[in-house]
Amino acid sequence: MLLHYLIDENPGGHGLKQLTLKFTPYGDYEKPMYEWIDQYRKENGILKDQFNWGDIPFDVMKTYAAMDAMATFLLYEKFIKIKQNPKLLWVYENILLPGTRFLIDTQDNGVPFDRKRLYVGQDAMQTDIDDAIAALYENDKIRRFEELNGKPFNPNSTMQLRSLLFDYLGLTPTGKKTGTGADSTDAEVLKELSLQSDVPKRILDIRQKSKIKNTYLDKIIPQLDRDSRLRTGFNLHGTTSGRLSSSGKLNMQQLPRDNPTVKGCIKAAPGHKIVAMDLTTAEVYVAAILAEDKALMDVFRSGGNFHSTIAHKVFRLPCEVEQVAELYPDKRQAAKAVTFGIMYGAGPAKISEQVTKDSGKYFSKQEAQEVITDYFRAFHKLKAWIDDNQKFIEQNGFIYSYFGRKRRLPNVASTDAAIRSHSVRSGLNFLVQSAASDINLLGAIDMGEYIKAKGMKSRIFALVHDSILAEVPEDEVDHYCEKLLHFVQLDRGLSIPGAPVGCDFEIDEDYSMGKFVKMYGESA
Structure with a gap:
C-alpha cells in the first residue's frame, strides 16, 4: 500500500484487492470466499453486521489467506523498484514506515471523550x-x-x-x-x-x-469503547500532499471549528490535560527557506507580530510594527491575504475577494494587484522561486518536495488552460504544504518514540492538520511540551538560524480549551 502510494500518490486504489486486480493475473481471488459467506448468511438468516468470520471453514479460508500472502509478495516485488529512487526510498524508510508504527500507537490510544x-x-x-x-x-x-x-x-x-x-x-x-x-x-x-x-x-x-x-x-x-475512547483511523496515503487524512468511526480532520460542542466533548481524564501543539505560519516559513529569501526570513527572526511585520515591510509604513494593527488594519489584512494567497497561486481577483470578505470593505482587483506588486518587490527572491518552480512543473509535469515526496502533475499538458493552471498551482502548493506537514509528522514520530523509551504516561491521540493532540498527566505537562517543542523544531535542514518554526501550545481540560464550559456551564 505505502510502496504504491510513492509510485502513485493520488487518493484511492492503494488497497491489496485493488492492486492485485490491477497489477497481477489473480484479481478477484476473494470472490469464492465472499460467495460462500453470502450463501451461508442466506441459508441461516444472518444479517451482514451479525456475521462471525470465525464461522468460515478452514478449507475456504486457507485459499483466501494464501492468496493474500502471495498477492502481497508479488506486489512487493513489483513496487520495491522505488529503491532505485533515493528520494522516494528516503521517504519510505524515514517517514512512511516509522509513521505507520506511530499511527498504530496513536489509533490504539484512542480519542478521549466525556x-x-x-x-x-x-x-x-x-x-x-x-x-x-x-x-x-x-x-x-x-x-x-x-x-x-x-x-x-x-x-x-x-x-x-x-x-x-x-x-x-x-x-x-x-x-x-x-x-x-x-x-x-x-x-x-x-x-x-x-x-x-x-x-x-x-x-x-x-x-x-x-x-x-x-x-x-x-x-x-x-461507537465509544468501554474506556470512553473512540478509536478511529489516520492514513499516511490519503492525500497527494502527504498530509494525514482520517477515516473510520470519526474524521478528526473535519471537526466543526466555529462551534465548540464536539471539541469540548474531547476531554482529558481526571488528573490529565489536553495539550494541543499547533504550527504557526509553517507554510510561509518553509517557502522563505526554500526561496532563500533573506528579507522574508528576517520577518521570522524579528519575533514581532508576523502579519504586522509583513505589512510594515511591504507598504513601508511610517509607524512602529506594534502600531500597524491599530493604525493600518486594512493594509495588514491585505498583506495577510497575499501571504497566504500566493502559496495557492492566488491572483488579483482572489485577493480582492478575500480581503473584501475578511475586512467587510470593498477591495478592488486593481488594489489587489498593487499589493501583490508591492509584496514581491519586498520579497523578490520568493517571486523568483515561485516563477522557477512554475516553469519546472510546466516543463516536466512533476515536482519533488524537500523531503523527497513526488507530486505527479500530468494535467500540465492539458489543452484546457484552466486545468493546466490548476495543476501548476497544485504543484506549487505541494512544495510548501508537504514540507510543513512532514516537519510536524517527523516531530510527532520522534515524540512518540521518546514517550515509549522514557515510560511516560502521555498519549498522543491525533494529528489534525498542523496540530498534535495529546492527553498528558498533569505532572508530565511541562516535560511533554518541552520535548515536543524540541522534536518539532529540530533542524532537519528546513530551519532559519535563530528562528525555529513557530509552535503554539494550548493546554486545558478539553480540546475546546474551555469554550464548552463557557457555553454550557460548569456542571457540564
Whole structure:
C-alpha cells in the first residue's frame, strides 16, 4: 500500500484487492470466499453486521489467506523498484514506515471523550435546532412564501430553498453553480447571501447545528469503547500532499471549528490535560527557506507580530510594527491575504475577494494587484522561486518536495488552460504544504518514540492538520511540551538560524480549551 502510494500518490486504489486486480493475473481471488459467506448468511438468516468470520471453514479460508500472502509478495516485488529512487526510498524508510508504527500507537490510544458532555451537547443542540426552526417558520417572509406555494417550506429541500432565495426574496446569486448548472445553496453560498438577508443566515444556522448533532454527537456515542475512547483511523496515503487524512468511526480532520460542542466533548481524564501543539505560519516559513529569501526570513527572526511585520515591510509604513494593527488594519489584512494567497497561486481577483470578505470593505482587483506588486518587490527572491518552480512543473509535469515526496502533475499538458493552471498551482502548493506537514509528522514520530523509551504516561491521540493532540498527566505537562517543542523544531535542514518554526501550545481540560464550559456551564 505505502510502496504504491510513492509510485502513485493520488487518493484511492492503494488497497491489496485493488492492486492485485490491477497489477497481477489473480484479481478477484476473494470472490469464492465472499460467495460462500453470502450463501451461508442466506441459508441461516444472518444479517451482514451479525456475521462471525470465525464461522468460515478452514478449507475456504486457507485459499483466501494464501492468496493474500502471495498477492502481497508479488506486489512487493513489483513496487520495491522505488529503491532505485533515493528520494522516494528516503521517504519510505524515514517517514512512511516509522509513521505507520506511530499511527498504530496513536489509533490504539484512542480519542478521549466525556459521555456526560456528549449527552449534554446532544440535548442542547436539539433544543437549539427546534428553537431555530420555530423562529424560521414565524418569519413573515417564510409565511408569505408558504402561502404563495400552498405548502409548508422545507429548508432541506434544495429546490424550495433556491426558489425562496432567488425567486421570492430576489437575492443575487453568488455565481457558484452545482454540477447540473443550477445556482448553488451550499454553506459557502448561504454565508455570503447572509449579507443580503437574515433568512439564509437562519437556514445556515439550522444546517450547521443539525450536522453537529446528526453527523457527530449522535454517531460518536454508540461507537465509544468501554474506556470512553473512540478509536478511529489516520492514513499516511490519503492525500497527494502527504498530509494525514482520517477515516473510520470519526474524521478528526473535519471537526466543526466555529462551534465548540464536539471539541469540548474531547476531554482529558481526571488528573490529565489536553495539550494541543499547533504550527504557526509553517507554510510561509518553509517557502522563505526554500526561496532563500533573506528579507522574508528576517520577518521570522524579528519575533514581532508576523502579519504586522509583513505589512510594515511591504507598504513601508511610517509607524512602529506594534502600531500597524491599530493604525493600518486594512493594509495588514491585505498583506495577510497575499501571504497566504500566493502559496495557492492566488491572483488579483482572489485577493480582492478575500480581503473584501475578511475586512467587510470593498477591495478592488486593481488594489489587489498593487499589493501583490508591492509584496514581491519586498520579497523578490520568493517571486523568483515561485516563477522557477512554475516553469519546472510546466516543463516536466512533476515536482519533488524537500523531503523527497513526488507530486505527479500530468494535467500540465492539458489543452484546457484552466486545468493546466490548476495543476501548476497544485504543484506549487505541494512544495510548501508537504514540507510543513512532514516537519510536524517527523516531530510527532520522534515524540512518540521518546514517550515509549522514557515510560511516560502521555498519549498522543491525533494529528489534525498542523496540530498534535495529546492527553498528558498533569505532572508530565511541562516535560511533554518541552520535548515536543524540541522534536518539532529540530533542524532537519528546513530551519532559519535563530528562528525555529513557530509552535503554539494550548493546554486545558478539553480540546475546546474551555469554550464548552463557557457555553454550557460548569456542571457540564
